[in-house]
Structures are given as structure tokens and as C-alpha cells.
Amino acid sequence: MDKRVRSRYFHAMTVSSLAIVLLVSLNGMARQQPAIADSGSKLKQSISTRRRPRVKLTGWINETASTHWLIGDHELHIDPASPTISGVETGMYAVAIARTDDEGNLHAESISLQPPGPPLGYPVEFRGLIQEMDARYWVVDDRLVFITKSTSIQGQPEIGALAEVKGTCLFSEVVLARSIKVAVPGAHAEVEFEGVIESMSEDTWIVSGVTVTISPVTVIEGTPALGLTAEVQGVLEPDGSVLAQQIAIKDAIPSPEVDIEGLVESIEATHWVVAGMTVLVDAETFIDDSRAPAEVGMWAQVRALRRQDGSLLALRIRLSRPN
DSSP, X not given: OOHHHHHXXXXXXXXXXXXXXXXXXXXXXXXXXXXXXXXXXXXXXXXXXXXXXXXXXXXXXXXXXXXXXXXXXXXXXXXXXXXXXXXXXXXXXXXXXXEEXXXXXEEEEEEEEEOSSSOSSEEEEEEEEXXXXXXXXXXETTEEEEOOTXXXXXXXXXXXXEEEEEEEEEETTEEEEEEEEEOOGGGOOEEEEEEEEEEEXXXXXXXXXXXXXXXXXXXXXXXXXXXXXXXXXXXXXXXXOEEEEEEEEOOSSOOSEEEEEEEEEEXXXXXXXXXXXXXXXXXXXXXXXXXXXXXXTOEEEEEEEEOTTSOEEEEEEEEEOOO
16 A cells, blocks of 8 residues: 555544544543532532531420420420430420421430429519410510419419419529419409509509509509509409509619510510510611520520610610520
8 A cells, every 4th residue: 555545544543533532532421420410419418418507496395296396386306216205294394406407397316304393493472463375374474474284273364364373483584383373353352563654644554564543542652654663552453454552663763774684485577575575676676696596495685775655675685595
């Protein structure tokens, strides 16, 4: 074969071989591309799982089942083989560390329980009007009173009735009730409570949501003003109002700022309820959630401004996890 023809032949074969190798390589890369993307997805998912923080969940156990508990309003999935679930009862106080899955469900990793018997705190006994009622708690004389299956309740509870509470103080203004004795509203029982003066007229005041009737024989000690604290002694009327016998004004000068500390009971767009007290929030309210998220059940330290109408506007809310 002629040298020039042979050279052209070998050149053509070399080019063809390179083309075939290149096509095979490209085809292999194309086939491997989804696998690379899938690997990256799995890696991203793995990193996301590792970065997902643990959740601390605290509250009263309202429901127990073989695979989950209801702690407050949160469902906690548990391992049926866990020794922790032995002897658990509704009404116990639980502190759980949980992880979240991809669907946002909570799975318990560790749980510590406080029995419904004598819990932490100290004994407390007081009387006041029932201001709010829920299946799990009441608000009595501006205190949050937890109700459990072991709480003994005598009488017919209703808003405005007088309640005599005996129990254990867990936190500031938070009580676990051991027994509650409710007076019949029409029995004209004597009542004594303390609250903020929210409105005033010649013969009627509103003190922490309770209507207080002022009569010519009512003895008033001190100079009343909106935003001041009044200690009221009187007689409970059938309509839930109080006929005042004596009122003592406790604050000589309205304090412009108030400090509140306790558990966060509810969070709304315009207000929060902390330790049984409603505090308003606006665009200027500074919420410090560096230690804990802004969630129900967290511990809050509130600095609030007492306004002219007696309402409280939160200036700062600092959140932390309950001990």
C-alpha cells in the first residue's frame, strides 16, 4: 500500500477510535448524572437531619396511649418498650427531650416525670373569684390554677363564683390545686381579692375584670386612680359582682413599668398571656428568643408599661426554657 494512503488510513482510524471513546464516555456520564444528583440529595438530607435541633417539651400529661402521650397540646410519640412509660398517669408533669421527623412529629428520646402527688413548690391557700375556666386550668384572683384528676372540687364552679384554693405553688402566680371549694354565687359569701383598677365611675369600678359596686357605706383607704392596685373586701352578689365593704389602695403612685414572670399560656398577634396576665404586644415590643423559642410553655420575663386604662403593653419579653 502506498505510504500516503497508509498514513491517511491510520489517521482516519485514530480519529474514529477517539470519537467512539468520546461518545462512550459522554454516554456513561449521562447515565451517571442522576446518580450524582441523587447522592447529593441524600447528602443534603443527611446534613439536614444532623442539623435538626432537639426539642425540650414540658407540661402536664393530659392523655396516655401505648404509642404516644399528649403533653399540653403537643403529641409526643414514644417507644412502647421504654421503661419510662411504666406507671405513667395523666396529671403527671413531664419534661421530655424529643427529636422531630420529616413530618414534624415529636419522638421522645428521654423523659422525666413528676408524680401528681406532692410536687415541687410550697403549700399555698387563698380565696378569690373565678375569672376564667378551662378543662385543664382556672384563673382565680389572677393566678393560674392547674386542675388534675386528683384535684378535689366541691360546689358548682362558674365564672364569678368564689373559690377557696388549696394546693402547691409551682412558680410565681402558678398553683397546682389539691382541693377547691366553690361558694354558691347566690349565698352572699364574703370575698376578698386584689387587682388593678381598670375603670372607675361614681358607683362602679372594674378591678381586674370584676365589677365592684361602691355604696355610701364603702370605706375607701387611699386615693384611687386608674392603674393602681386595690384590695377589695365585700360580699359576692348573685350576678357575680362584688358589693364592696372596704377597699384599700395599695400603690400610692402608679408604677409606670411592671415586671411579670411566668409560663407563656397563649400567644396571639396582639397579645400574650403570661402567668395568667394579658400583656399587649406591638411592633415596638422586643422579643428576646435567643435562649428559647417564642412558644406556649416557655418561661417569660416581661417588662411592661402600665397604660392609663390599666392595660399592660409589653416593652420586652425575654424567653427561656422552664427548669
